[in-house]
Amino acid sequence: MARSAVIIGASVAGVRTAQALRASGYPDAITLVDQDPLVPYDRPPLSKQFLAGAWTTDDFSLLPAGQADRLGVEILRGRRAVSLDPGRRVVELSGGAALAYDVLVVATGARARPSPWPVPDRVFVLRTLSDARALRSALRPGRRLIVIGGGFIGAEVATTARDRGLSVTVVDPLVAPLARLVGDKVGRYLARLPGRYGVETRFGVAAEAVVADGAGLSARLSDGEVIRADLAVVGIGTVPNDDWLSRSGLVVDDGVVCDERGRADGTGSVYAVGDVARWYSPGHGCHRRIEHWTSAVDQAACVGQQIAQPAGTPPLPGADYVWSDQYxxxxxxxxxxxxxxxxxxxxxxxxxxxxxxxxxxxxxxxxxxxxxxxxxxxxxxxxxxxxxxxxxxxxxxxxxxxxxxxxxxxxxxxxxxxxxxxxxxxxxxxxxxxxxxxxxxxxxxxxxxxxxxxxx
Amino acid sequence: MPWVKADRDLCKGYGNCAMTDPDVFDVDGDGTVLVLRESVPEADRSRVEAAVRSCPVSALSVQDE
CATH class of the missing domain: 3.30.390.30 (FAD/NAD-linked reductase, C-terminal dimerisation domain)
Structure with missing residues (x-):
């Protein structure tokens, strides 16, 4: 049987792995599988240029069809991986098909942590292109938006919505939401940015409930305040898409546990990259799941090179790096x-x-x-x-x-x-x-x- | 020979190119990409292509001349 690499997930980690395999001289078949029926796309613009209406999907395609052909990468769209048998080296897909592989790369990413208060058509999350489309059509000038969660996604959505002429209030239980990442003092500096940008904040209070109220919403906060709005966006983190591996024998613990170059623990032929991966970090002395775009690209380069050139030792990913365009x-x-x-x-x-x-x-x-x-x-x-x-x-x-x-x-x-x-x-x-x-x-x-x- | 092009209007100063291939890319004081060498030897192609793939806004390309 012909040798092959199968990559599950065609967001940036999966696509960059395919490209890195070819760049490193991998000669055999590469199959990229993704549950999304769309052409692979990048995510950072979803909260920025795409949400603002400045970019169309053509502007952030990760792997246009022509490029996939040139690279010799087959893309199976609209197919979800449902289980893995690493002993037989077979991954089962939705619809009953099974794919044999020599090397498997798990790049199934993460999903938005769902809103604890689902209100159809009024409470949104933002993770996928279809999320972004739904939210974009709801961001109409003059409307009132509540953003729950003052992290990067929340800040970027608040910024774009403000730019589009909505009145925006961001709610976060921390007095300085980014203090989680940068410490209190720097966090407090950054917490002043929304006010200067015309975005209201309720920092240091938690949202306790969001309910339908007439044609809009009411959000009840922990200090008793009730904020009325037309729509809400909930940005409270992600959950790794590792459920399908629960019976595979891989070590899964809030992500696929891997060594410092992405090989899944307990296997010889399975790697994981991107938001679903929990790599060992020698610098930190522990395993870490990193959700940064640049980490996904670094990990993809490392794994692609390792698979294509097994005798070599690819460089470890660089220091964490993330950016946010906000306020x-x-x-x-x-x-x-x-x-x-x-x-x-x-x-x-x-x-x-x-x-x-x-x-x-x-x-x-x-x-x-x-x-x-x-x-x-x-x-x-x-x-x-x-x-x-x-x-x-x-x-x-x-x-x-x-x-x-x-x-x-x-x-x-x-x-x-x-x-x-x-x-x-x-x-x-x-x-x-x-x-x-x-x-x-x-x-x-x-x-x-x-x-x-x-x-x- | 590979030929490097940068779209300075698209560039947001994220700097990944300059980390991946510091011989070819830098970031100027205004936070925009600088191409230090427009044509690179064939032997350096894979590194410059990795730098192109590291750009979050697809502002870079490598063309053949």
């Missing part, structure tokens, strides 16, 4: 940004919206968060890859301050980057513990400094 700014996170790490702020006084927070431990950079400063997060990611001292990164960022190009400033010219003597004041707002930025003489003249932001 008119781009927030980017890299590495570890946990509250327990030391952190200090780098600001650019000439471009006040621009901000970087460096997280460190023992003098080594461990992570970074930036607002509207892509070049700074790139510097952080490169520094994380080579385990650079935080002081070095701090100097690099200081060298970029106020620079119109940001590229040509000498890194050694700035003495900035110390932690300063200030103690953080928890509620004092923005400046309490930030690093003093480089001296003015370093910076370009104000009249040649471009406007912050990227003109969205």
């Amino acid at each position: 008119g700014v781009t927030v980017q996170l890299a590495g570890s940004t946990h509250a327990t790490l030391e952190h200090h702020w780098v600001r650019d006084q000439l471009r006040p919206g621009r901000l970087a927070i460096l997280y460190s431990k023992g003098g080594l950079l461990r992570g970074g968060v930036t607002v509207d400063w892509p070049r700074a997060i790139l510097a952080c990611r490169r520094a994380l890859a080579r385990r650079a001292p935080v002081a070095e990164v701090s100097r690099t960022l200081a060298g970029m301050l106020g620079s119109p190009s940001g590229a040509a400033q000498p890194r050694t010219a700035a003495a900035a980057g110390g932690r300063g003597n200030h103690r953080a004041r928890s509620d004092a707002g923005k400046d309490a513990s930030e690093t003093e930025t480089a001296s003015r003489s370093l910076r370009a003249k104000p009249d040649v400094v471009p406007e912050p932001g990227k003109g969205r």
